Amino acid sequence: MWQTGTARLLPRLLKGRRTAPVFLTERSARVELPPGDIDQASGRARLGYRTAEQLFKAASGGAALHQLRHSALTHDAENGASPPMLMAKRGAGKKQALARIL
Secondary structure, eight states, rough: OHHHHHHHHHHHHTTTTSOOOOEEEEEEEEEEOOGBBTTTTTEEEOOOOHHHHHHHHHHHSSTTHHHHHHHHHHHHHHOOOOHHHHHHHHHHHHHGGGGGTO
């Protein structure tokens, strides 16, 4: 599920793109990667999670990338989202998994 802000941003981010990936490294790939992990136009590789985590920490003052998911769920719960909607968004199958949020 995409939040409204993300859903509005994605068309601008993807405008004109015909292939994946969207978030790329600063340089060309050094090793052979699957075609889906390489931007054919630039030869640059998909940005890995560790690099994304480092960039996010630097830009956010130390927050973890995974915290975004939890903070979004917390804000939704505070704004009155129903447990079924929160479970669908989180991908949880059990209500107990949302105990910290609710």
